[in-house]
Amino acid sequence: MLSTDTSIYIDVQPTAHSRITELDQDNIPFGRVFSDHMFIADYKDGAWTDFKIVPYGNLSLSPAASTLHYSQTIFEGMKAFYNKKDEVVLFRPEENYERLMRSCERMCIPKMNKEIFMQGLKKLIDVDRKWVPKSEGSSLYIRPFIFASEGFLGVRPAEEYKFIIFTCPVGAYYTQPVRVKVETKFVRAASGGTGNAKTGGNYAAALYPAKLAQEEGYHQLIWTDAKEHKYIEESGTMNIMFVIDDGSKGKILTPPVGDTILNGITRKSLVLLAKDLGYEVEERPVTVAEIEGAMKNGNLTEAFGVGTAAVISQIAAIGIEGIDYELPAIETRKISNHILKELKAIRSAESEDRFGWMEKV
Numbered sequence: 001m002l003s004t005d006t007s008i009y010i011d012v013q014p015t016a017h018s019r020i021t022e023l024d025q026d027n028i029p030f031g032r033v034f035s036d037h038m039f040i041a042d043y044k045d046g047a048w049t050d051f052k053i054v055p056y057g058n059l060s061l062s063p064a065a066s067t068l069h070y071s072q073t074i075f076e077g078m079k080a081f082y083n084k085k086d087e088v089v090l091f092r093p094e095e096n097y098e099r100l101m102r103s104c105e106r107m108c109i110p111k112m113n114k115e116i117f118m119q120g121l122k123k124l125i126d127v128d129r130k131w132v133p134k135s136e137g138s139s140l141y142i143r144p145f146i147f148a149s150e151g152f153l154g155v156r157p158a159e160e161y162k163f164i165i166f167t168c169p170v171g172a173y174y175t176q177p178v179r180v181k182v183e184t185k186f187v188r189a190a191s192g193g194t195g196n197a198k199t200g201g202n203y204a205a206a207l208y209p210a211k212l213a214q215e216e217g218y219h220q221l222i223w224t225d226a227k228e229h230k231y232i233e234e235s236g237t238m239n240i241m242f243v244i245d246d247g248s249k250g251k252i253l254t255p256p257v258g259d260t261i262l263n264g265i266t267r268k269s270l271v272l273l274a275k276d277l278g279y280e281v282e283e284r285p286v287t288v289a290e291i292e293g294a295m296k297n298g299n300l301t302e303a304f305g306v307g308t309a310a311v312i313s314q315i316a317a318i319g320i321e322g323i324d325y326e327l328p329a330i331e332t333r334k335i336s337n338h339i340l341k342e343l344k345a346i347r348s349a350e351s352e353d354r355f356g357w358m359e360k361v
């Protein structure tokens, strides 16, 4: 383990021109308005150094920076929000740190001590505390990322990197149920590839198949395994869960994480929570055939994507080889609505934080 308990020095350079007054709290456009500051650390001469918080702004970069050419870049996505006790809290931030480090490993990016990530993150949120929106369901989206900044055209791990965290307030957006298509030609991740790293190339490669699906009237894709297109992996950039009604209390099915399925923190948390609430959860390979069968005989009662951005994104219909199967109405989806409600209660401190998930800033 790299981590110790030492505290790092962060040079804070506050902005002289806060833009907070320009923010309409009741009408926040998604992903376009950024908070006043960003945290930056540089990797050079073999070490992470120069920790600072500076006004949010453009970067100056060598056109030869290897991230721009060879995509040596990784990111995380997380949220801070106000709970009912008027505290600003983070949801399982150490999980994001651990995953960022696993992405580092896979992409040959030098790792950093936990305190750089945690202290940089907390200090930034503290400095921009007034950017954390207060209205119900809104939050401060946090984007930590690392990229190769060395200006060198050779293909090898770069020797210079930047680690940046910036944030943006996001409103409570109503996420419309999505129509998804089971993808049987294109591939998001292959065994041995980079599917379990949050690295830019995975997302760039997914744009084209997603665009084709949108032209066919779907919102998103359900990715299947690269070898046979027989097993279900993820839904767009979210993990996926199904509920099969077998007469019992209901059974949640979700494919196991591995080298082609990203280890989502929302997925992991919902699995724990669902089991705690008494639901049966099966983490095992899920075939397209069994889901199609369950839709045909009416046993598939719920399907949804899970991830930080929307938490739960309900699936309204699934298209398989040209046939669209409509799923039961959203209001009837007892299990996803129940686990979502419980997760929200923990996050807002209405329920006891019995798993120790919440961290105060």
Ligand SMILES: *Cc1c(COP(=O)(O)O)cnc(C)c1O
Residues within 6 Å of the ligand: 077, 198, 234, 236, 237, 238, 239, 262, 263, 264, 265, 266, 267, 306, 307, 308, 309
């Ligand atoms: C980020 C991400 C997820 C969800 O992870 P969370 O930690 O729950 O936000 C799932 N799949 C992919 C491909 C992702 O990039």
